[in-house]
Amino acid sequence: MKLLRCSALFSIVVASTISSVAHSTEEQDLFSLSFEDLLEVHVDLATKTTETLSSVPSTMTVFNRKQIQALGIDNAYEIMNFVPGMQSTRGDWVGAVPKDHARGVYLDSGNVLVMINGERVNESSFGKASVYMPYIPIEVIEKIEFIRGPGSAIYGSNAFLGVMNIVTSKERNAMQLVVGNNGRYGATGQFNRTVNDSTAVYATFSYDQKDGESYPQGVKDPLEAIYLEAGVDYKKLKLSARYNKTELDEFLNLAGYSKQNQHTSDNTFVGIKYNWVNNDKLKLDSSYSYTEHNISSAGLIVAFDDMPDFLVGPAWQTTDSKFETELSYQFNNQWQLAAGVEYSEAKQVEAGVRTSYYDDQSGLIIIDPSYYQQGIVTVMDFPEFAALKYTFETYSAYGQLKIPYTKAFTLYVGARYDEVNNIDSKLSPRLAGVYVINPEHTVKLQYGESFRTPVTNELFSNDDVTVGNPALRSESVKTTELVWHFQTSELQANAVLFYNELNDFINIEPTQSNDALFTFANSFNSQNSGIELDGTWQSNKEFSVTGTYTQYFEDPINASFKRFASLVTSYNLSDSWQLSLNVLWRDKVEVSSVSGAYFKQSAYTLLGGSLKWQLNAKSQLMLKAENLLGKQYNVFDPRMDNGAVAGTTEDLSLHYQFNF
Template sequence: MNYVPGFQSTRGDWVGAVPKEHTRGIFLDSGNVLVMLNGHRLNESSFGKASVYMPHISVDIIEKVEFIRGPGSALYGSNAFLGVMNIVTSKDHNHMSLGIGEHGFTQAAVGFNKVLFGDLNIYGNASWQGQQGERYVEGVRDPLASYFIELGGQWRDLKLSMWHNQTQLNGFVNLAGWSDENKHKSQNLAVLIGYDWLRSAQWDVSSTVKYIEHDIYSAGLIASAQDLSLQNDFFVGPSWQSKDLTLNLDGAFRVNNSLALNFGVEYSEEEQSEAGINTSYYDFARGDVFLGEEFYQNGIITVNPHQPFNTLLQSFDSTAVYGQLKYTMSEKATLFVGARYDDVKDIDSKFSPRVAAIYSLSEQNTIKLQYGESFRTPVSNELNSNDDVTVGNPNLTSEYVKTTELVWHSKYHSWELDLVLFDNQLKDFINLVPINTRQLPVEQRRFTFLNTFNTDMQGYEVSGKFNITPSTWLEMGYTHLLDEPFNPSYKRFASLAVTHNMDPLQISFNALWRDSVFVKTPEPGVLDNYDQPAYSLLGASLSWRLGNSQSIVMKVKNLFDKQYVIFEPRMSDGRIPGTGRAIHVQYVQKF
């Protein structure tokens, strides 16, 4: 994501070292980027953002990552707000890899594709990544343990796939508390069945049934024993589950060589099905968390159901219809007109139009003008939470954005370049705001959610690829916001990668640059200003091909072990330390 113009991903707090998205000046936790895995949406109904339940997936089993920059609700509905990211796993190759690295890093992955008989084809992927983690000045580590298993197949027009993953991110910082005893475990189980009913010169008709189940177990340090004048620390966090069953019917009708129509219907039953609590203090007589020596549970326990969380057990059933018309006006001009209507039962309904016109100025140069609207429906945590960190707001409404983009694309024999000018009109944005509890220590204060912002965000993005020689090429991206970011974030950032191939060796250097961030303290004399200077991060990779199917790969992140911090609004001082240097060596076999 960091090498896509308009996007950045940084680590942060909130149920583990979960990656957070910065998207065209928007830095929030609410899931304004729709993330999918093989077309299966990962954003869900409790937290709304994919990174809580799936903060990690190994790149060793990924074939490609597809991005849509800008609004995508006309096709994908809620959460396709400022972008869409679809992770596509490997399905056509047989491969395996093993790796080791700094900080106790280990890695293993395998993938296969096989024709069993006739029209039956199966594939699978499995991966593992783990590390002991770095030791930070706060006295904690950031360990990782993650696995992913996928199995799928196709018989004639019938497709079936299923996958399961689990990620543990213990220690580090959770709910603003630094502790090696913090706990975070998230997992998903997904099944997809698809069938192609009709394929002809004029018609394509298919249907899919998708089911996914998300589970999270997390507990963060809210207050230390010393802060509470007790003998034991206070940990708390969610033990939640959400489910989503979605039925899609998609069609395409090619009227003639100039006119084509895509359309579809979607029905989704989405719900938060469990809302328990993990806590180290609990009074079973009163059915809630109470602090006192007599309520200590000799560690972290799970209480499910937890009566104060019952309001979170909410369904988000929805129905949607959508369509898009493509009209080729001439060899140089093409027009797209589309829209989607979503009705989320008892919550909200939204109409999301999209219009785009593409014109070829010459064989090498193309311009595109497009307009789209997108929305995001509030989720159960924002509507109904009631815990030691957040208080829900049942009066929230959907946030939405109106986006206009002008794109110029130029492609020549040895280089190509894209320039994007965008204007986002942001309406009713939901933000996490502190409740007025200043009489409490900063680590014990609570937050709520409000539709607080209506603003415009303008900027431009540049990306390009340049073939310097037949064996050397350069890729770059640059984003510049003309307005101040919505929440404190980077107003400018850039990426650069240079690769040189000298078979059997290939070497690559990459760099990220991020602008400075300044945040004035809300409480002078109590908290310091957050003042982060601009910084750069360098990385490198070296690949040595041993033969037609074997290679040794070395990757280095943060090459010079730069010490830097990232702004995190939930921390009392606003600071989360960035990751240090990481050297990994990997053996790869294709067969």
């Protein structure tokens, strides 16, 4: 396959540098990370100032590399299932593309901002990151930080109900091979070298392929994915580049199961960052980044008895350019300022269609045997999609001030202003107070506002499934949180009460048009609230357990789980063996679908985990498992006739890693 040939070529190029690596870096032993290290992990996602989980003024969850690997999962989006208030499931388009749930909102519109190394992945046509980047291999990840709740005061649009920042590995020399059930195999390589005192280089490649599990609808869920990353740090200059491509055919696309379904997406990113000043008081950076997103998809709309099936989908390209300058400054009175200005241009460059029926003369999709194209063809510059070629220009400025009012009480004040030309302007304020009662107990009170700008698909779409609404306004949320944080040398626990006021929410609605099934509208204003609990207990070096529980006080927006929980246990069997088991629990869901069909999924539990054997100081073997018992279950999607999307089945894989 094309992806396999590309992966092999990249492997040869990168592998040629191995022999010149003077000093290899060994991965830390699996069991060497102490509980105190976990408590004091540094995060700067929420404030642009270095904080710990105890002092940070946002509700946060952080996973390091060892924790991620122990979960037995493969895709970064799956980590959401172990975060209070967040979930990741399948949806109707594309079924194997992860669909995020956050704080009682189950919509397909990008209400969680996804970033890789601080650079946004969400783009301007569909909004959600996973449509264009549905698979991010966990092997390339060093750490993942989650903001649970609003983040627009720093990150602007899409940082609505949460932020996920994926930090990739840049200081690792390792090779990993994987084989598994359902025809899975893959490889990951990570390389870095310090050339001299002023220059360092790194490179990463990852390739994954699987045939997929068979489903009752007569389809599989195959995957082929490649991820490439490279960079150079030279004195004060940082250059980085990233490319990924994912194929997800068959399974479910546009609410239709079919072996003819097709979905391919890719992203190319390049970035440059320069540090102007870096001393004890002032740090000043400027950066430029460019990202190109491509999607080529087609899903079954109608299966005919007397003529070939009708399939349709987008052939779209969007680009993102961003200039940013940000600074941090520490005053003599210990106040800290983080501020920045930003200009971004998000553009939909191509708006073609992939269809099995087309009339070249009229430029229309006409479902008639005489217009059948003998398969799926790509039509660029599709007339009905012309309005999708739109450019969003955004001018932004933000500032966050950390005020240590007393030794026990710290105040955070900040806001961001975004001017989206011809669409909207938004001020996103934020206020938080952190009070340390004693070394064990900390209380936080937080208020923030966030927004999400409508995307081109919502504003201007015009196909057989949806028709856009150019009159849409940005949706917004006002969030108040009360947080209690507790920690000792053996236990860390958090309890979070949140209240959201949701305004101008954009949702799909049935339309009376003969040309489409749905449209978009600022459907409603609403409120929701809930409690999020999590805790980690490490009784000794050998055993630890982490649990989460979420309870919403109102029904979710679009039917989803009102209660859910997770439990992760790790036990060091010896100096070289570790067993980790995890359980995901989901409450029942009962609802009527758009067609009137009744959907019911009883409460269920999924078991997963990993077994790791440290062969020696440089190599390890790990067995991973997801849905170990092969539980069959469905998740609800309102656009399916019966409301049901098949959940993932058992996934077993064996990983061998060698550090050099």
